[in-house]
Amino acid sequence: MAELIWINGTLHPVAEARVSVLDHGLTVGDGVFETLKAVDGAPFAARRHLDRLRRSADGLGLVVACSDDELRAAMDAVLSVQPLHLARVRITVTGGPAPLGSERGEAPATVVVAAGPLVPPAPSTAVCVVPWPRNERGALAGIKSTSYAENVVALARAREQGCSEALFATTTGLLCEGTGSNVFIVLGGRLCTPPLSSGCLAGVTRQLVLETTDAVEVDLSMDDLAAADEVFLTSTGRDVQAVHRVDQRELAAPGPVTAAAAAAFAELTARSLDP
Numbered sequence: 342m343a344e345l346i347w348i349n350g351t352l353h354p355v356a357e358a359r360v361s362v363l364d365h366g367l368t369v370g371d372g373v374f375e376t377l378k379a380v381d382g383a384p385f386a387a388r389r390h391l392d393r394l395r396r397s398a399d400g401l402g403l404v405v406a407c408s409d410d411e412l413r414a415a416m417d418a419v420l421s422v423q424p425l426h427l428a429r430v431r432i433t434v435t436g437g438p439a440p441l442g443s444e445r446g447e448a449p450a451t452v453v454v455a456a457g458p459l460v461p462p463a464p465s466t467a468v469c470v471v472p473w474p475r476n477e478r479g480a481l482a483g484i485k486s487t488s489y490a491e492n493v494v495a496l497a498r499a500r501e502q503g504c505s506e507a508l509f510a511t512t513t514g515l516l517c518e519g520t521g522s523n524v525f526i527v528l529g530g531r532l533c534t535p536p537l538s539s540g541c542l543a544g545v546t547r548q549l550v551l552e553t554t555d556a557v558e559v560d561l562s563m564d565d566l567a568a569a570d571e572v573f574l575t576s577t578g579r580d581v582q583a584v585h586r587v588d589q590r591e592l593a594a595p596g597p598v599t600a601a602a603a604a605a606f607a608e609l610t611a612r613s614l615d616p
């Protein structure tokens with residue numbers, strides 16, 4: 342069956358799925374989103390992702406008119422027509438049709454649910470630090486907003502350097518996160534990750550790793566990153582992914598702490614669909 346897109350309660354064949362060219366998500370990036378992983382048609386950690394979607398929407402003052410049950414049914418509907426072992430489900434909520442400036446219009450939010458294939462993560466990857474800071478005090482800090490152009494620019498820089506992810510520091514020079522992932526480092530035998538006060542996204546995978554390991558949330562400098570014995574990334578698409586190079590520095594990957602965190606996460610994933 343052909344791919345279907347769910348828009349505001351209705352399913353459309355992908356070729357006929359339309360939103361307004363005046364949608365505030367398109368004109369000014371006024372929107373929030375979630376990306377979930379689905380295994381054999383079943384979304385993983387849906388409760389946590391739906392909770393974060395609501396938190397992000399609240400952060401932008403967007404009203405998501407549909408219930409979690411409707412969103413779960415929408416995910417099931419778009420997944421059911423694509424027999425994929427590993428899929429990515431995307432929920433996007435935008436400000437809806439609006440005037441051409443930053444001011445929002447009267448129309449209700451646009452809600453779109455779509456699914457497509459998810460490429461399994463490589464066992465390890467290379468990352469580089471980019472020169473642009475993450476603003477941990479900005480209005481969008483910690484919000485999974487569709488205003489991702491900074492991430493697009495940073496990721497393009499990383500790709501030029503043969504890396505699959507770019508890492509940001511905060512405005513005060515602390516380690517923050519990647520363009521689409523959280524970061525963990527092993528320092529002096531301790532597994533550490535930046536706290537949410539760094540402005541990083543409250544990653545679902547990050548939180549599950551915190552709950553299944555003895556990792557601690559602590560402010561980390563970029564020198565800590567440069568001195569780390571192990572580094573790994575977490576995200577919905579990467580799970581726990583070892584890092585074998587940070588800038589020019591090669592690292593053993595996976596190191597023992599990374600391997601243990603990855604095993605704990607894999608065990609959790611196998612045990613529970615909605616941990």
Ligand SMILES: Cc1ncc(COP(=O)(O)O)c(C=O)c1O
Nearest residue numbers: 521522523542544545546576577
């Ligand atoms: C900026 C950013 N940080 C971290 C993450 C990781 O979050 P999660 O584990 O929920 O996928 C993402 C994922 O989309 C992200 O966009």
